[in-house]
């Protein structure tokens with residue numbers, strides 16, 4: 001199997017598996033209990049917290065662990081609304097955000113929040129003037145992701161945070177696909193990340209919160225995570241997240257250079273008949289979302305079962321929903337159905353990527369011949 005679905009989840013790093021192993025069974029103590037074993041687990045969690053904070057690398061805040069980035073985003077949005085000053089009840093977000101943001105915002109809109117979902121330009125990037133026109137003293141929060149999970153484009157998060165602050169609003173950044181791949185620009189007040197997108201374990205995420213912007217608690221109970229997020233922490237998941245974050249920081253330059261080479265190889269092997277969905281310059285190169293007119297992408301997937309790639313968003317796949325991101329770029333349903341996403345990175349070899357892309361190109365040509 002050639003694995004090209006890194007945006008859904010990349011392989012778990014062997015260093016992560018090894019670091020987690022002792023905490024799975026042997027070191028089973030509750031990290032919130034005062035016994036020596038409990039304190040040892042707590043100490044391991046604090047090391048992991050520091051590693052995640054260093055990977056996020058923003059000043060003036062701290063990280064709380066959550067069960068996923070979806071939870072972190074729900075918490076950031078709902079907990080910020082909960083403590084909003086009277087009169088600040090608007091949220092602005094983008095049409096291309098992840099469902100964890102869009103669906104939560106819609107839920108809040110059903111409870112009285114005034115929601116603005118801004119369109120993006122054809123290249124998938126926000127037009128800052130359209131944001132400027134919307135910002136006023138009623139805006140509570142602007143939520144924009146750093147790297148898009150479906151098409152890989154980068155939003156100008158630093159500038160957006162600055163504009164939000166000038167209007168007295170906060171900025172939430174979904175950095176799930178950006179962490180470890182590029183620096184998170186200074187500015188956001190709340191940042192959501194996920195371990196399994198950086199070669200860590202599934203089932204753990206985190207919310208980085210500026211000291212002045214901590215949302216109200218969303219999950220109530222035992223008062224863990226300084227009373228902000230209740231629930232017994234999992235030492236194995238925290239340790240795995242910490243090691244993945246440390247590796248992400250250490251390997252960033254190497255991973256970046258590797259992905260650059262892979263992108264070039266993929267483009268060459270695919271040939272000239274494919275269009276890139278989204279900006280070709282403002283993007284993370286480990287995400288290649290492409291379309292070829294007339295191709296039935298679902299059939300490509302069925303014909304090439306030993307290559308793992310995606311038709312659109314992994315989170316929405318299987319739901320039968322057409323990609324809201326491709327639609328936001330102005331693509332019609334036919335173009336969306338001709339689009340595939342190839343995701344590669346640290347453990348992808350040049351040979352396997354070239355092999356997979358050549359076979360994808362050849363299968364697409366065969367489809368064309370059959371239709372002709």
Ligand code: PLP
Nearest residue numbers: 068069070098149176194205315
């Ligand atoms: N945000 C983005 C951009 C994502 O790609 C994903 C997962 O695909 C999420 C949020 C949700 O992350 P998690 O799987 O940790 O809930």
